[in-house]
Amino acid sequence: MKKEIDNKLNSKNIKPTAMRELVLQVLIEQKTAISLPQLEHKFEKVDKATLYRTLKTFEKNKLIHSIDDGSGTVKYALCQDTCECMPEELHVHFLCTKCNQTLCLNDFPIPSISLPNNFSLESVNMVVKGVCSNCKK
Amino acid sequence: MKKEIDNKLNSKNIKPTAMRELVLQVLIEQKTAISLPQLEHKFEKVDKATLYRTLKTFEKNKLIHSIDDGSGTVKYALCQDTCECMPEELHVHFLCTKCNQTLCLNDFPIPSISLPNNFSLESVNMVVKGVCSNCKK
DNA sequence: ATTGTTGATGCAACCGGGTTGCAAAGTTAC
DNA sequence: GTAACTTTGCAACCCGGTTGCATCAACAAT
Numbered sequence: 001m002k003k004e005i006d007n008k009l010n011s012k013n014i015k016p017t018a019m020r021e022l023v024l025q026v027l028i029e030q031k032t033a034i035s036l037p038q039l040e041h042k043f044e045k046v047d048k049a050t051l052y053r054t055l056k057t058f059e060k061n062k063l064i065h066s067i068d069d070g071s072g073t074v075k076y077a078l079c080q081d082t083c084e085c086m087p088e089e090l091h092v093h094f095l096c097t098k099c100n101q102t103l104c105l106n107d108f109p110i111p112s113i114s115l116p117n118n119f120s121l122e123s124v125n126m127v128v129k130g131v132c133s134n135c136k137k
Numbered sequence: 138m139k140k141e142i143d144n145k146l147n148s149k150n151i152k153p154t155a156m157r158e159l160v161l162q163v164l165i166e167q168k169t170a171i172s173l174p175q176l177e178h179k180f181e182k183v184d185k186a187t188l189y190r191t192l193k194t195f196e197k198n199k200l201i202h203s204i205d206d207g208s209g210t211v212k213y214a215l216c217q218d219t220c221e222c223m224p225e226e227l228h229v230h231f232l233c234t235k236c237n238q239t240l241c242l243n244d245f246p247i248p249s250i251s252l253p254n255n256f257s258l259e260s261v262n263m264v265v266k267g268v269c270s271n272c273k274k
Numbered sequence: 275a276t277t278g279t280t281g282a283t284g285c286a287a288c289c290g291g292g293t294t295g296c297a298a299a300g301t302t303a304c
Numbered sequence: 305g306t307a308a309c310t311t312t313g314c315a316a317c318c319c320g321g322t323t324g325c326a327t328c329a330a331c332a333a334t
């Protein structure tokens with residue numbers, strides 16, 4: 001377990017510290033995207049700044065990606081193992097208006113789009129709001 | 138001029154006050170989306186809260202719509218005259234990474250998308266980042 | 275015109291997410 | 305063991321957004 005987590009960290013060139021192991025643990029157990037404030041609540045007593053920097057480190061090293069779902073707070077989710085966070089790999093994010101969970105629709109790539117003349121495209125953020133299958137039951 | 142502005146306000150059932158006329162004036166002159174803080178700078182001396190509530194009123198009455206372009210601050214832009222802010226009327230927003238302006242691509246509807254089984258769709262937010270035609274020159 | 279009601283405005287204060295500076299603790303290299 | 309570097313914890317700050325409250329303006333009824 002710990003072995004697996006350390007492997008993941010090492011494979012992304014992140015020095016495994018106790019803190020980082022704990023955070024990654026939570027991120028793995030978590031099936032949906034999680035925000036910094038939400039992450040804080042997962043622990044008895046943590047320092048916000050440390051969590052913040054941990055997430056930033058994870059993000060920089062492409063272990064996780066950040067998601068702006070329009071809720072006002074940025075959320076984070078694990079990248080796919082092979083992810084390099086390139087434009088082609090971008091997927092749609094879904095925000096359930098019932099349970100308020102945000103999730104990666106990894107199998108749903110963002111549709112390509114045309115732009116006005118002389119506009120060039122760098123990246124696209126696409127967030128779908130609706131009700132997830134869990135809340136539909 | 139003032140006539141035209143008051144007409145616009147009245148047509149959306151917004152009581153025309155001096156404040157609101159001023160704000161709408163700015164919004165009309167403005168070709169790109171504008172944030173509350175940016176709007177504040179357009180005036181010598183205004184109260185943030187008043188501007189805030191003015192924008193909220195405008196938004197509620199569908200004179201403007203809010204745009205979350207991922208920049209961290211919400212921006213606002215005039216709706217098309219006939220706009221009812223329905224899902225079908227949603228358009229793509231563009232954020233230029235050079236000039237940092239956000240604009241409505243009114244002629245570019247958001248492409249339809251498929252979702253996993255048992256997911257239902259309520260709305261979609263799509264923001265494209267890139268370089269606008271102005272900055273390309 | 276006077277009063278009363280409603281809505282708009284201005285001011286101050288607050289909230290919460292995000293971020294940084296700095297010193298202490300931990301880790302690594304030599 | 306010591307020096308160099310990294311990570312952590314604490315505090316404080318920034319800024320956009322938001323609310324409470326008192327004041328002021330607009331308007332209606334009498």
